[in-house]
Amino acid sequence: MSENIEQKCLAKGVKLTDQRKIIAKIMSESNDHPDVDELYNRVSKVDSKISIATVYRTVKLFEECGILTKHEFKGGKARYEELNEGHHDHLIDLKSGEIIEFVDEEIENLQEKIADKLGYRLVDHKLELYGVKKKP
Amino acid sequence: MSENIEQKCLAKGVKLTDQRKIIAKIMSESNDHPDVDELYNRVSKVDSKISIATVYRTVKLFEECGILTKHEFKGGKARYEELNEGHHDHLIDLKSGEIIEFVDEEIENLQEKIADKLGYRLVDHKLELYGVKKKP
DNA sequence: CTAGCTGCAAACAATTTGCAACTAG
DNA sequence: CTAGTTGCAAATTGTTTGCAGCTAG
Numbered sequence: 001m002s003e004n005i006e007q008k009c010l011a012k013g014v015k016l017t018d019q020r021k022i023i024a025k026i027m028s029e030s031n032d033h034p035d036v037d038e039l040y041n042r043v044s045k046v047d048s049k050i051s052i053a054t055v056y057r058t059v060k061l062f063e064e065c066g067i068l069t070k071h072e073f074k075g076g077k078a079r080y081e082e083l084n085e086g087h088h089d090h091l092i093d094l095k096s097g098e099i100i101e102f103v104d105e106e107i108e109n110l111q112e113k114i115a116d117k118l119g120y121r122l123v124d125h126k127l128e129l130y131g132v133k134k135k136p
Numbered sequence: 137m138s139e140n141i142e143q144k145c146l147a148k149g150v151k152l153t154d155q156r157k158i159i160a161k162i163m164s165e166s167n168d169h170p171d172v173d174e175l176y177n178r179v180s181k182v183d184s185k186i187s188i189a190t191v192y193r194t195v196k197l198f199e200e201c202g203i204l205t206k207h208e209f210k211g212g213k214a215r216y217e218e219l220n221e222g223h224h225d226h227l228i229d230l231k232s233g234e235i236i237e238f239v240d241e242e243i244e245n246l247q248e249k250i251a252d253k254l255g256y257r258l259v260d261h262k263l264e265l266y267g268v269k270k271k272p
Numbered sequence: 273c274t275a276g277c278t279g280c281a282a283a284c285a286a287t288t289t290g291c292a293a294c295t296a297g
Numbered sequence: 298c299t300a301g302t303t304g305c306a307a308a309t310t311g312t313t314t315g316c317a318g319c320t321a322g
Contacts, residue, residue: 015321017277036311051279056312072208074262077311091254100254107246111265114240118227120267126210127263129247131256151296151301172286187304192287213286 004028005067005082012065019043019050023058027068027082033090033099035077073099073128091129140164141203141218148201155179155186159194160203169207169215169235209235209264225263 005024009016026042027034034042040055059080062068069083073092087108091100107127115122141160145152162178170178176191195216198204205219209228223244227236243263251258 015276017321019278049279053280053313054278057277060313072210074208091251091256093256094259102250102254104246104250107243107250110240110243110246111263114238114243115227115265115267116270118236118238118267119270120227120229120265121270122265122267123230124266125264126266127247128261129251129256129258130260130262131251131254131258134252134255134257153296153302155303185304189288189305190303193302196288 005062008065008067014061014065019047019054020058020061022046022050023055024062024067027062027080030082033071033079033081035079037077039080074130089127089129091131094130094132141198144201144203150197150201155183155190156194156197158182158186159191160198163198163204163216163218166218169217171213171215173213175216210266225265227265227267230266230268 003011005028006016006021009020009024014020022043023039026039026046030039030042036052036055036059039059040050040052043050043055059068059070063070063080066083068080071079071081071090073079073090086103088101088103089107091102092098093100111125111127112122139147141164142152142157145156145160150156158179159175162175162182166175166178172188172191172195175195176186176188179186179191195204195206199206199216202219204216207215207217207226209215209226222239224237224239225243227238228234229236247261247263248258
């Protein structure tokens, strides 16, 4: 089964401080995509002494360890989400700001094919759809 | 044929000042995707008195008028490019930073289909591929 | 122990804004 | 004429960093 964030830190030789444990816990419990400010708010409720600098540092560290991914959606601050095995893309509701995750095999393959055709090996990609809810 | 930037401004009732004309001209002559700083450099060569604030303001105005599009590629400043009828996406060479434009009907359709399936009308999207050149 | 972490406040980088003087229409 | 624009410098916003003290392993 999928190991949790603390186990991943252990595996990477990353020191597990109290503040990191708290940030890790909050992130694994979050089903949305909080920005650093929001994450800082949530973290502060558990330990009000944690500084925002630590949150920034931790979030970057976790990203480098492959524990979190960073999203830079349109015109805003960076948002983070836990990185689990299943890759997915995002559809952002322009009215509400809600973020819907989706997976589509076909589109993944197509991207590989395009990169290949252009003479590149695909390393990473970003697909974001922006839309508004349809009337039924 | 496609109208030029100045015509578009006229049509939108946007006042055409000297600085806007210069910025418009530079942008239509640019085949790359300059960030504001780079654009400011190019513009300064024509009129060294134009301030960077004006460049920021103009670029935002032009974006709102549908004259330019803004790209926020990974971890950098915003880059701009003229918006012509032909939509395209980008592949970014992670080694050189080079940006390759491409069009793929199939992927465009697929995106519509996905949004639709999720109950949304697609308003905009962003697809960026990040890759490295393949050895032949 | 000690390499690595933390909080704090100051530093940065990109972008925005208030204001008084100017200019396109 | 006058609403809108500009240049300047100061202000904001998101993020990073130097440093002295603290802590996990």
